[in-house]
Amino acid sequence: MSTPSNSAGTPMEEDSASVQKQKTSNPTETRPFVLKKWNALATWAWDVECDTCAICRVHLMEECLRCQSEPNSECCVVWGDCNHSFHHCCMTQWIRQNNRCPLCQKDWVVSRTSK
């Protein structure tokens, strides 16, 4: 966070107190701009080490490769005990051949899914 470089810098507490006050008060001669409403906006994503599925190479926030071509609303994300995550559909296919995490080779144990 930064304020204009030539600002004399009022103490923090006082400043936020004045912000609070301004919520109800009107603009003043020295502070002509007062916030009335802020529509903050963010997107969310899974908080994971690697945000693409190592199996199908598609971003975890999107449906896996298979489900994109054959629409399936059930496509979700799965986490293992090793804290690596993949598309549930991709992982189901994977563990039929090899019950290890494709990223760290530890035994695959599901810790949770996004559903």
Next chain:
Amino acid sequence: MITSSSCSSFRWLCSKQDSFFTYRSKISSTMLFDDEWVKAEPIVNALLHQKAVTPAEWQDLFFYVYKITSWVDEGPKKIRDILTRDINAYVLEASERIKTLQSGESLLNAYISEWNRFYRQSSILPLPFKKLDDSSKPRANVPEQGQDTIRAVMLEKWNDIIFSKICDQLLAEALRLIKEERDGNIINSENVIGIRESFVTLNEKFPEPSLTIYQKSFEKQFVEQTSIYYKKICGKLLNELGVLEYMVYADKKLDEEQQRAQKYLEMGSPTASQHMESVVIALVENFEDIILAECAKLIAQRDVDRLQRLYRLIRRTRSGIETVLKCIDQHIRTEGLNDMRNNAESLATDPEKYVQQLLIMFDKFSALVREGFCDDARLLTARDKAFRAVVNDSSIFKTEMMNKKGRMLSVESKCAELLANYCDLLLRKTQLSKKLTSEEIDEKLGQVLLVLKYVENKDVFMRFHRAHLSRRLILEMSADQEKEEMMVTKLRECGMPSDAVNKLSRMLQDIELNKDMNTLFKKALTGTNNNKSIADSINLKVLNGGAWGRGGSERIRFSLPRELEDFVPEMEAFYKKHHNGRKLNWMHHWSSGTMVFGTASGGRFDLEITTFQMAVLFCFNERAHEKISLETLRLATELPDAELNRTLLSLVAYPKMRSQILLCDVASQNITARDFTDSTKFSINHNFHLVKNGKSQQRGKVNLIGRLQLSLEANAEKEHESIVALREYRVQEGIVKILKTRKTITLAQMTMELVEILKPLFIPNRRIIKEQIDWLIENRFMERRPDDINTFVYLA
């Protein structure tokens, strides 16, 4: 004369049957034929001569015939012989009556009246003798089978004695009558019909298929005569009347001939259609070129009455419609493009006008096809084809599609983009959408979908539509949430690719989810902080990164003003508590807010602005009367140059506003971002005011968000780049899909199937297909067959 009451008499016979058997056992077989026939003969003769017969007599006749056939030796044969004799005698009599009249017309009249009576009788007299006919049938496998029915005997006698002798005369006479009628005189059509009946029925039983004789004589001559008749006069008429009047004549004659054929020809005949064919040849096809030469002119004049006539004539010809189709196609293309070109300037910038113009044209052409050509399916197809060409024409409104390397891949119509813009105008809170009623908006959206059907680059439409939708949802500018949902459903219905439509509906769902979350958030704020004012001033949206596009690369780093940043930890803490395992990416370039602006001169304004604009304006707090340089502002906000310049420009030179929020020391009248340097100084405009109805206002609301924010990609060029990139993937995907099933395929076949697969998105041109094939070959997905470079083989 009696009408058939045979049914009742049969019933009577049946009830008496038992007594007949006893009767038979009593009397011997000595019963004499003549004794019984004496009683029957007068009745038969009365019937033949069409004299009155009482019901009792009629029933008796059945009885006599039954008796004779049952008990008299050789009874059936005897009856048949004597009956044949009687019929013969009657026909001879009739023949005499007819022969006395020699001249053509009276001969015909006499014949017809005799024939009609005889013909009617031929279906009555045989009824009592049905037993004879039946008894001759079961023995079908006996050599001398096939004794004729009584009716056939009657007709045969008639044919032998009368008709075959005078049929040529009669036919000639009938044809003369038809010619008379063609010339406009009234004739007794019964006579002609009678002759036709004679030809048809009298030759029914002969070994050849029943209608052969009729076809060979009556029908053939009728057709020939028709053709000769029209050939003689048509050429002359065309010269005298001119082509337009001639069309009236031909049209009328075609109708008349059609009716005439139904009246005078046996419609069951397999060659009955020959008549109309020859009429069409004589009346229309012989002059087809001259008539078709009028087509383009009539279309240009929109003379629907004449066009309809022309269509009625041409529709019957074998190939004339092709020329009409060409004319229509040509007309729509030139007319459509001319209309566009004439208004090109206003249309390119005003999507409403553009779409309206397209719809006006579409209605115009549809009306032309409906009124002039009765919505003939072939013309509707031609209309669609030509209209598609107009919609996708790239000579007037074009978009150049480049790929990342800056190579141009295709030039396309701007239609898709303008359509999406128009949709936005209807669905957003705009002056246009406020003016219209809900039904009108529905109707107009329906029209958009109608035009969309003709658009080839549907992926471009979907792209822009999605960008507009996210803008509307994020800024809460949708006029009506229900309409948004309806639009998504409709897009799905009209076959837009499901993955693209799914994204739209996920966005709508996401917004719904957010409403609940926002309520929760506000409750949490009031609960913990006891601070209602924050809750009032903050509105939080957290969107699913997958549905709204991962903003990662587009995200712009900058320093949030302290006044706003204070809220961030609070919001993050709240979100973490409710959703474990998720992280938030702040999309400040999509966020916005409202600020109150108080000027030194006492004005008070609500400014609806983007977060970037807020960041700049907050710098002026505590320095309300100072001038701040661009360099300082950059240090304070940490906005990238391009973004800072854009933001500043929107504050010093917002279009269509008399006075601006900020002032700067740039001298030029029309300030552009290029005029800014690091030392350009900015200051608050304390004389800021709004002008409404020519009066200066000290209070009011200003929206400075405009188009500034949320062009999700920085500009159209980038937008096009990513569309092209996506197309390249789609083509690759399509090719591999086709190869997987076909294993080996020729280029032509591949192109065809590829277009079929990708049609809902865009029409791949030759260049993109070729490039992607090369790429796939290079990457060992496929190879050319050594002996044929235009055939590809899939490499698994």
